[in-house]
Amino acid sequence: MQKAYKETGMNDIFETIKQVAFEIDTAIKTSDLGYSDSENSSGEDQLKLDVQSDIIIEKAFANVASVKALVSEEKEGVLELSETGKYTVCYDPLDGSSLVNVNLSVGSIFGIYEGELEGKNLVASAYVVYGPRVELVIATRDSKPMLSRVIAGKFKEIGEIFMNEKGKLNASGGTQQNWSDYHKAFIDSLFAEGYRLRYSGGMVPDLHQIMLKGGGLFSYPGTTDKPNGKLRQLFEVIPFALMYEQAGGEAINNKGMRLLELLPAHPHDTSPCFFGSKYEITALRKAYGIKA
Ligand code: P6P
Numbered sequence: 539m540q541k542a543y544k545e546t547g548m549n550d551i552f553e554t555i556k557q558v559a560f561e562i563d564t565a566i567k568t569s570d571l572g573y574s575d576s577e578n579s580s581g582e583d584q585l586k587l588d589v590q591s592d593i594i595i596e597k598a599f600a601n602v603a604s605v606k607a608l609v610s611e612e613k614e615g616v617l618e619l620s621e622t623g624k625y626t627v628c629y630d631p632l633d634g635s636s637l638v639n640v641n642l643s644v645g646s647i648f649g650i651y652e653g654e655l656e657g658k659n660l661v662a663s664a665y666v667v668y669g670p671r672v673e674l675v676i677a678t679r680d681s682k683p684m685l686s687r688v689i690a691g692k693f694k695e696i697g698e699i700f701m702n703e704k705g706k707l708n709a710s711g712g713t714q715q716n717w718s719d720y721h722k723a724f725i726d727s728l729f730a731e732g733y734r735l736r737y738s739g740g741m742v743p744d745l746h747q748i749m750l751k752g753g754g755l756f757s758y759p760g761t762t763d764k765p766n767g768k769l770r771q772l773f774e775v776i777p778f779a780l781m782y783e784q785a786g787g788e789a790i791n792n793k794g795m796r797l798l799e800l801l802p803a804h805p806h807d808t809s810p811c812f813f814g815s816k817y818e819i820t821a822l823r824k825a826y827g828i829k830a
Contacts, residue, residue, distance in 0.1 A: 634740030643669035645742025663777030705753025724825035753815030794828035
C-alpha cells in the first residue's frame with residue numbers, strides 16, 4: 539500500500555518548498571535578469587536570479603528543524619545548518635535559468651537525503667515548474683509522484699502521475715555533433731518510429747512534459763566534450779530518477795546502472811542519464827549493448 543507523502547515526517551520540508559516556489563516565481567517575474575560577476579561550481583556564469591533564488595531557499599530552510607545541511611548548485615560544498623537535523627536537502631534553485639530571458643519555463647529541483655549523499659539514501663524528491671502555471675511534484679520511496687498546481691494563490695493537489703509502457707516524445711539532449719555513433723543511431727531510430735522531438739533545454743519542463751504526456755525518453759548522454767554527461771547527480775539526476783521509477787518508468791546511466799544507485803564522487807559530480815518509459819529504456823539498453 540503506497541503511503542501519501544504527507545505521512546512521511548518530511549511535511550515541514552515540503553511546505554517550505556511550496557513557500558519558496560511562490561517567492562522564486564515572484565523573483566522570476568520582477569528581478570533583473572542580468573549576470574552577476576561570479577560563476578557556480580560547474581563553471582557556469584551565474585545570473586543574479588540564480589543567486590537570488592539560492593538565497594531564498596537557504597533562508598527558508600535555515601529554520602526547518604528536520605534539515606541538517608544544504609547542498610546547492612550555486613555553492614561549492616555542504617552548508618551545515620543543524621547537528622540535530624535528519625535530512626540533507628540538495629537543490630538546484632533555478633535550473634535552466636538562462637531560459638527566463640526568452641520566456642521559457644524553468645524549475646527548481648530538490649533531493650532529500652538521509653545519511654551519506656548517494657543515490658540509495660535519497661528518501662524523497664520534489665520539483666517546481668515555473669511556467670504558464672506554477673506546478674509542484676513530490677515523490678517519496680513509498681508514493682507515486684503527486685502533482686499539485688497553484689490555483690487562486692494556493693497549491694491544490696491534482697493527482698498522481700504514472701507513465702505508460704511506451705510513449706511518443708523524445709527529448710534528446712547534448713550537442714549532437716559530439717554524440718557517439720551508436721547514440722545517434724539510437725535517437726534516429728526513435729524518430730524513424732514516429733517519436734516527436736520535445737526539447738527546450740530546460741531539464742525540469744522537459745522531464746515534466748514526458749511524465750505528464752504518458753512517457754517517452756529524455757537522454758543526456760556522455761559526449762566527446764562531456765564524457766561524464768552534464769547533469770549533476772545530487773540535485774538533478776538522482777531526484778528525477780526517483781520520480782521516473784515511482785511513475786512506473788526507468789532511469790539508468792550509459793552502463794545500465796540505476797541512477798538511484800549512483801555514488802557521486804563530489805557534490806557537483808555529473809552522470810550520463812536516461813529517463814523514460816520501459817519500452818524506450820529497453821531499446822536504449824539494446825542500442826548500448828547493456829544486458830538487462
Ligand atoms: P544543453 C540547463 O542549463 C541544463 O542544466 C538542464 O536544465 C538542461 O537539461 C541541460 O542543461 C541542457 O543542456 O547542452 O542541451 O543545452
